[in-house]
Amino acid sequence: MESQAESKEVNVRVAVRIRPLLPKEKLNGEEVCVRVVPNSNQLVMGKDRAFTFDNVLSSKTTQEEVFQLCVEPLVKSCFEGYNATVFAYGQTGSGKTYTIGGGNISSLTEEEYGVIPRAIKQMFDIINAEQNISFCVKVSYVEIYKEELQDLLDVDKSSKEIHVREDDKGNTVIIGAREVECSTLDEMMSLLEAGSAVRHTGSTQMNEHSSRSHSVFTVVISQTWTEGDVLATKRKQSQSESIDGLDEEITHNTCAKFHFVDLAGSERAHKTGNVGDRFKESVHINSGLLSLGNVISALGDPKKKSTHIPYRESKITRILKDSLGGNAKTVMICCISPSTASFDESLNALKYANRARNIKNLPIINRDIQSIRFEEMQSEIKALREELARQRTSILSAGGTEIDLEKAHKDASQIKKLEEKVIRLQTECGHYRVIAEEAYKQLIQIQGKDFLSRSQDIRLKDWLDLMEEIKNKVPSTLSRDQWESQTIKDLQSELRKAREDLKNDEEIFADKTKEVKELKARNVELVRHL
DSSP states (O other): OBOOSOOOOEEOEEEEEEOOOOHHHHHTTOOBOEEEOTTSSEEEETTTEEEEOSEEEOTTOOHHHHIIIIIHHHHHHHHTTBOEEEEEEOBTTSSHHHHHTOSOGGGSOGGGOOHHHHHHHHHHHHHHHOSSOEEEEEEEEEEEETTEEEETTOTTSOGGGOEEEEOTTSOEEEESOOOEEEOSHHHHHHHHHHHHHTSOEEOOSSOTTEEOSEEEEEEEEEEEEEEEOHHHHHHHHHTOOOSSOOOOEEEEEEEEEEEEEEOOOBOOHHHHTOOTHHHHHHHHHHHHHHHHHHHHHHHHOGGGTTSOOOGGGSHHHHHTTTTSSSSSEEEEEEEEOOBGGGHHHHHHHHHHHHHHTTOEEOOOBOBOHHHHHHHHHHHHHHHHHHHHHHHHHHHHHTTOOHHHHHHHHHHHHHHHHHHHHHHHHHHHHHHHHHHHHHHHHHHHHHTTOTTOOHHHHHHHHHHHHHHHHHHHHSOOGGGHHHHTHHHHHHHHHHHHHHHHHHHHHHHHHHHHHHHHHHHHHHHHHHHHHO
16 A cells, blocks of 8 residues: 655644542541632643643543544544544543443443544445445454464454564555455444453453553554546536547555554553452553553653664554554553552553653554555556647647657557556456455465365465465566556556657657748748749
């Protein structure tokens, strides 16, 4: 994928959500230690610790208001081709999972729906309202439990089969996780609920339904549409003469991903009462959050611009690499408890959230490089066609012959064939890309399986060797730039020939112009002698 040329840095947006005091906290006599400054995006911790954020959401803020303020703009950006991320951060029991909305969906009313159900509903509203765009929507759902990736849509899959990698463009991808295509809202909601049901949770003294893992629900939206040339359409409607008589069509492709991340909460053992397995879980949770805090600190401190960013310290920071300091539009929702008993934890979360506001991302529109290259070629073809039309008119007005006109038509015919070839190659490229990607996925899933017999191992090796040989001769879709290189070179060669023909036309025009000037000069001389 490739981006448009123009992009600008934007800061990570940070919202702070303050949950209400819980009945148990009220019974224990705990008091509120945080207040929201009216008509502003400020809050004050304790007596005088003031913080300013992009949004400050009080305990009275509804789920719908949270979505509209923080996430709805991200959904719209995703359909424009931008990657997007929203993640909830804060101590255990601060309301992260409730805000993100991944768990126990069937037991909630629509008013209680969190960010994910509302976002995917809006996605399908947009899809169903659009008639001229072809959509493909896929979802994956993974959790990071004890620093191991688990597939929540395929619980039988071994964690060893799932890996975090970088593609040839430097984008972070999760390899091996099940990706399910969804055509309806109900299908996606069912997958969300099914995955959330098998996520690791447990009871602690601070939270009866504490998330014991970080979860990442990812929606990938691919869009394809064809844009007709308005000028060609108008010519056709007015029945005016055109060199080739064809409308131009440009196929656009974008593919954007939206990460919904529910982080496990930071914990203190003496408060949670964790022992045994719960304590081990806490160690892994806190380790991952510490790594995330280090990344936020390194990115958010202007003095540390040249500092190494420790993305590789944990799985969650590797997954969030695009979201923090990368090419995505990102919103962080920091959830805090208002209780005096949680003052230190809430203050610490606010400090990290404040640093995150300084993180700058460079969002880009993710467009298929094939689409971009063909658009460039077609634009050049269009310019050549228009130039040929001007040359034909100039030749005729300068006294050009039928032979000149015939040559102009011949050049126009060549441009027409070139346009048809562009369209045909575009279709073929898309077809082979799909086949290659499917074959690659199947081979990756089979590779390393214990149940393979010796003969199957040999056959698999032969297939892999064959695929490697093919990749060396005709690079696969994993490096599309190289794969399309020959096609682009062929097109450029034909364009150069078209330019040479155009240059010849210009020389003919120059000669005709010179002849006309000489004739005029001779006429002037004759008139003078008479």
